[in-house]
Amino acid sequence: MSALRISGFLLFLVTLTLPDNAFAQNFQVVGNQTGLATVTRAELISIFKPKNNRWENNKPVVIVLPGAASVIRDDVAQQIYSNSFVAVQKYWLSLVFQGRFNAPYFFNSDDETLNFIRKTPGSIGFVSVSTGVPEDLLIKLK
């Protein structure tokens, strides 16, 4: 097992002991018409390691992820997928090949991310904590 993977695993174990707030320090969750005001980490993970294609309000789940040039890509990858960004790409590649879930969108900037989410009902993504997010798009982490 590679060193990176071991480190990641240990970090994951540490993060389990950290309060959720520490989780949300690097990025914030944004979404449009997801029906979620708040979300827990576990819920977030289950959203981004999708089990369902639709929200409770029957809107299609549209996953938005930080792209290769995004500053938060690694954090998101690590926090949500406990893996590297490449692994996340591979993960989502395999899901696309499976054909059961809608393909995610990758944006390299927060502005692209927020513009897309604003325009796409049911979408959910991540922006950095420093980015101002309208209240209607912000999903608070518990």
Place this chain on the structure above:
Amino acid sequence: MRFFRSITFQIWAPYAALFFLLALAVALYYPATQYELLRNQKRKELTEMARAISVGIELSLEAGNYAGLEKTLGYFAGSEDDVSVLVLSSGENPLKPEVIAYFPQDLSPDLIMSDSVTYFKVKQPFNSSAFSGTVEVVIPEQVIKELVAQLNYPVYLLLVLSVIVAGLLFYFVALRVSKPIGELTIFSESLMDKDLRPEKTSHQGNEIGTLRQSLLTLKESLNKQKEVNRRLLDGLESEVKLRTDELRSAVDKLNQAQLSARLGNFIYWFNSDQLSLSENLNQFLGNRADSFKSLSDFLDLLNSSGKNQVKPLFKNSDRPGHRFSLDLRLADEVVWINMTGQVRHDEKTGELYIGGTIQDITDRKSAEAEVSKLSLVAKLSTNGIIITDRQRRIIWVNQSTERLTGYSLSELIGKSPKMFQFAGTDPLTLEKIRIGLQNKRKIREEVLNRSKSGNTYWVELHIEPFFDEFGELEGYLAIEVDVTDRKRYEEELKNALEKEKEVSQLKTRFITMTSHEFRTPLTTIQSNAELLQFHFNKLLPDPQDKAYRFIGRINSEITRLTSLMNDILLLGRIDSGKLSFKPQPVDLKSMIEDLVQRNFVPNDDRLVKVNFIGHPVLVNLDPSLFNHVLTNLFSNALKYSSGKRSPECTVEFLAEKVLIAITDFGIGIPEADLPKIFESFHRGRNAENIQGTGLGLQIVKQFVEMHNGTIKIESKENIGTTIIVEIAL
């Protein structure tokens, strides 16, 4: 099998085979080509697909937008090609790439990756800033094959149908083409089978038709020739049959002749020691002739003498032309054979062999032995034997003839037997001999011959002609029995008979005269004695007076003398043949019954007791003579049994004879006198005191024999006598 030799088949088969091979080649080549083409096609398709996916992945990874890839994948997922896609990341170990994604989800990526035989794979690399890898688009080889099969099925079907249709088409074409040839073939076969019957046919305007026409013309010619040949052949056959019949007849005759002659052939090969005998020889070689293989088989048949003759001859005869003839005897010591042969060279092989004949000469040998014996008999016979040729010239005489005639054989050869004749032979006899010889008949005469020394001798000459097998006179056989002594005895006997006849006549005359001369005085004496008796009856009343005894004695003696005279007279008549014999059917029973009532012996009241057995029948008798026989026998029975019980007479009538047995219980006849009791004047020595002439039984015997009967006597002295007369009915 005829079909496979037919022209139809021979025309059709190559085309059909060729077409079949073509179809087969297509059937074999086309799928392979199709497979490759399809494979290449598939490769292209899959390559495009892989490329599209690869590009999609690259774009998706670079743009962070998987929508395009998703659509692309959705497009490929909807195809029905059973395509699988693997996305492999090169990863840290290029030799063991990581499977990132695949579809369909029921795929087994590891299996597909490890199996490159069952699956057809197309790989397309992709490169992104995130990672690199390979897109593998995979379809099972089976899919390609099935696709090929689906593509080829109609082709195969078409090929099969084409083969069948082409085969049938070719066949009918071949049939059509070969039909005329077949007809020609049939035509030729009919010619070969000598079927020359005329045919009608239409001329086809092609080479076949021309050929057929030529054959028809040939057939007609053959027909004509056949007729000519048939006539020739008939003639030849008749000739051959005739010759064959003649030959067969000749062979049959030869075989028959050989069989009749008990003759067969043999051949012996020196080199191989092989002996072959013809079947004819079975008849006297014990049905073994055809089993003989070598000389030793034949030698086993012979007796030791034969073996000693044959073996050295066969072993040592090596000169062609050398001939031999042997008389051999078989081991059974019965059969004789003559083996005649000659050593020869076989013209073809140069081999030396003996060919010849074997004949059964048993009969000849027997005849020779017989002739030898007869020759010996003839030689040694005490009678003279002369054999002449048909010209009556002497060719052989035996020793007795030499002795009789005084001439030797050499002196007599070629001479006529007339040289022996003497003038004393009766000319009539000579004439008879001459006529007999002329007529070739048997002759038996007595002739007087003269020997060389001049002595005469009588011979009883028996001449018999003898003939050959064709009935031609060959000569005469004369047997001369020396009867000189007999002739002399005959002469002497003749003289003696003459003398006896004279004496007999003299005796008869004497008896007749004497009996007549005696009868007269006897009659006178008797009559005077009766006169005396008469006077004595008056003059001498005492019956005991001596005169009566003297008279009685005179009467008795006269009676005896008269009886004797009568018997002698009777015998004389019998001897002279003057006694008549007149047989007639006589009631014998009545005759005997009458006779037994008579008082045969004076002062004897006994009567003969008579008993009849069987059914009385008439018997052919001379009543007078047989009456005499019975009277004598009854009289004797009473006379020689005086004082004893009455004699008995038993008459038995049988089927073919009558037996008359007269038995008395008197003095009998001494045994010494029995043999002569029927001779003249012979009486039993114990009958001297009983009156009798001694001629009675002789007369009885003569009379019985005149009736062709027999008389026999059985007697025991002092017991009695039985006389049995047997007369045939």
